[in-house]
Amino acid sequence: MAALGARIAAELRAGDLVLLNGELGAGKTTLTRGIGESLGVRGAVTSPTFVLARTHPRDGPPLVHVDAYRLSSAVELDDLDIDFPGSIVVVEWGAGLLDGVTDDWLQVDIDRPHGGDPLAEVEPRTVTLTGYGDRWKEWVDAAGH
Numbered sequence: 001m002a003a004l005g006a007r008i009a010a011e012l013r014a015g016d017l018v019l020l021n022g023e024l025g026a027g028k029t030t031l032t033r034g035i036g037e038s039l040g041v042r043g044a045v046t047s048p049t050f051v052l053a054r055t056h057p058r059d060g061p062p063l064v065h066v067d068a069y070r071l072s073s074a075v076e077l078d079d080l081d082i083d084f085p086g087s088i089v090v091v092e093w094g095a096g097l098l099d100g101v102t103d104d105w106l107q108v109d110i111d112r113p114h115g116g117d118p119l120a121e122v123e124p125r126t127v128t129l130t131g132y133g134d135r136w137k138e139w140v141d142a143a144g145h
């Protein structure tokens, strides 16, 4: 997750949106932490349990980490007053909330297989990257992504 976060972070700039899908405990926040570390944000990226969106300042556009678990509509996402053009926005549980917000985003689907050893220190995750909009489509299509 850290390595993947670094690869994604290297491409991120202001106005970018990353949508993270995956069931409870799939690793969405862990990946966001990897992105944040690679971007050099100040402060740790944690699960924003009591806040819907947390802004992590850095030298450059801030990382805004949204946990939309308790949000129910695009209207509510609007209510968060996120500076989308001036930030890098990573959203957990945002599927279906982004209609009308943007046509360009990177979607990361994290699959956590069941039936493995629950005590294993590292469980494999299957990650599928999908680009929406020309730039992200090209990035995902490029070798290695």
Ligand SMILES: Nc1ncnc2c1ncn2[C@@H]1O[C@H](COP(=O)(O)OP(=O)(O)OP(=O)(O)O)[C@@H](O)[C@H]1O
Pocket (backbone or CB within 6 Å): 001, 022, 023, 024, 025, 026, 027, 028, 029, 030, 031, 047, 092, 121, 122, 123, 124, 125
């Ligand atoms: N590849 C991995 N191997 C083993 N453990 C992992 C892996 N990725 C994440 N984890 C662990 O799984 C747990 C849940 O991860 P995380 O909080 O990132 O999931 P999440 O998708 O954000 O969950 P939620 O839906 O509750 O927001 C954490 O303890 C994390 O360390």
Ligand SMILES: [Mg+2]
Pocket (backbone or CB within 6 Å): 028, 029, 030, 047, 092
């Ligand atoms: Mg999480």
